Amino acid sequence: xxxxxxxxxxxxxxxxxxxxxxxxxxxxxxxxxxxxxxxxxxxxxxxxxxxxxxxxxxxxxxxxxxxxxxxxxxxxxxxxxxxxxxxxxxxxxxxxxxxxxxxxxxxxxxxxxxxxxxxxxxxxxxxxxxxxxxxxxxxxxxxxxxxxxxxxxxxxxxxxxxxxxxxxxxxxxxxxxxxxxxxxxxxxxxxxxxxxxxxxxxxxxxxxxxxxxxxxxxxxxxxxxxxxxxxxxxxxxxxxxxxxxxxxxxxxxxxxxxxxxxxxxxxxxxxxxx
Numbered sequence: 001x002x003x004x005x006x007x008x009x010x011x012x013x014x015x016x017x018x019x020x021x022x023x024x025x026x027x028x029x030x031x032x033x034x035x036x037x038x039x040x041x042x043x044x045x046x047x048x049x050x051x052x053x054x055x056x057x058x059x060x061x062x063x064x065x066x067x068x069x070x071x072x073x074x075x076x077x078x079x080x081x082x083x084x085x086x087x088x089x090x091x092x093x094x095x096x097x098x099x100x101x102x103x104x105x106x107x108x109x110x111x112x113x114x115x116x117x118x119x120x121x122x123x124x125x126x127x128x129x130x131x132x133x134x135x136x137x138x139x140x141x142x143x144x145x146x147x148x149x150x151x152x153x154x155x156x157x158x159x160x161x162x163x164x165x166x167x168x169x170x171x172x173x174x175x176x177x178x179x180x181x182x183x184x185x186x187x188x189x190x191x192x193x194x195x196x197x198x199x200x201x202x203x204x205x206x207x208x209x210x211x212x213x214x215x216x217x218x219x220x221x222x223x224x225x226x227x228x229x230x231x232x233x234x235x236x237x238x239x240x241x242x243x244x245x246x247x248x249x250x251x252x253x254x255x256x257x258x259x260x261x262x263x264x265x266x267x268x269x270x271x272x273x274x
Contacts, residue, residue, distance in 0.1 A: 001025045004089075004138045012150050015097035015159070019142045021046075021089035031059060032082050035218060036074035036251050038203055038211035040098035040106070042116070043090040044068045044129055044145070052081035053113060056253065068116035068129050070102065072109025073202030075211050077253050089132070089141060091149065095167050095208070099200040100159055101152045106202025162186035162193060163200045170209050173237065179205050213237055214251045217244075227260055 002023040008016055023046070031054060045051050049067035054060075059079055071078075099106050102119055117125040128148050135141040166182050182205065183193035197205045213236055220232050233244035248256050 002138060004142060006142050006146075008146055008149075012146065012153060015094055015100060015153065016091050016149060017094045017097070018092040019089075019145055020092065021138050021142055022085060023087050023138070025085050030082055031079050032085075033077050033079055033253070035077050035215070036211050037215055038073055038075070038201070038208050039095050040073055040093045040109070040202065041071040041090055042068070042093070042098075043071060043088060044116075044132060046087040046089060046133065046141075049129070051113075052083075054079040054081070063113075065113050066115035066117055066125075068125055069113050070098070070109065070116055070119055072112045072114070073106055073208075074111050075203060075207050075251065076111050077251065078111075078113075089145065091145065095212075096159060096163055096201040098202075101149060105199045107198045110202055160196055160200060162188055163197055166193070166197055166205065167201070170205070170212065210247055211251060214247055217248070221260065221263065227256075229256055 002021070003025075004021040006019045007013060008019060043051060045067040051065045051067060051069050053063045053065065055063065056077065056079060062081070093101075096106070098104075104119055115125070116128070119125075128145070131148075132141045132144050135144050165186055169182050169185070179194070180190050183190045186193055188196070194204055197208070201208055203211065216236050217232055220236065221227060229244070230241060233241060236244075238244035238247070245255060248254075248259070252259055254262070
């Protein structure tokens with residue numbers, strides 16, 4: 001298996017957290033449930049000009065996308081075809097980081113996937129994928145994508161300072177911030193702040209904080225062998241167990257116990273690397 005992870009320096013690094021590439025990776029299962037992160041992802045298939053996702057309500061129903069897809073900010077899980085992970089690369093954007101590069105209001109892609117050829121001019125999207133495929137090495141492919149995003153950044157808008165301030169505040173304690181207090185710090189009305197935040201990040205401030213708090217829960221689960229659900233809920237800012245279970249189901253489509261069972265079974269099938 002080949003894995004490349006590259007954190008681009010500023011100015012691109014202000015908007016893109018990682019450029020990544022995986023080859024030779026194929027899980028034992030055919031489908032995988034991906035949890036919402038509240039961020040945007042660009043995904044480019046290196047083997048064929050097609051990326052497949054599945055319907056959440058009926059996993060037997062497939063949705064085909066082009067070989068370069070922008071995955072909008074999600075507040076729901078979605079299901080991917082694991083075959084697509086065998087030869088794939090992309091960009092993981094920081095919260096709100098995709099807006100200055102694609103000039104598309106983030107809310108327009110909430111819980112959606114869109115072909116890059118629907119966002120950029122079709123020729124431009126096709127040319128990027130062709131140039132990536134022509135690059136002979138993994139590092140070369142990442143460099144092609146980095147330069148393409150840098151060129152887009154030079155032409156683009158900039159992140160609004162109020163959104164940058166709010167993201168920094170929310171990152172300190174997702175779920176424990178009061179939206180009106182953050183709006184006051186930005187100098188904007190609450191309504192103006194919420195509209196601006198949703199436009200750039202793709203989620204309302206409240207929903208974004210809920211998703212990020214949920215991600216904090218997942219990280220806690222992955223770091224332990226014995227789960228103390230009440231302790232995790234309390235430490236992550238949930239005011240009671242019912243509140244915690246409601247959010248967990250809303251974002252993952254399953255209750256915490258079912259997720260833990262699925263998570264541990266998956267770990268038991270992953271070979272240890274010495």
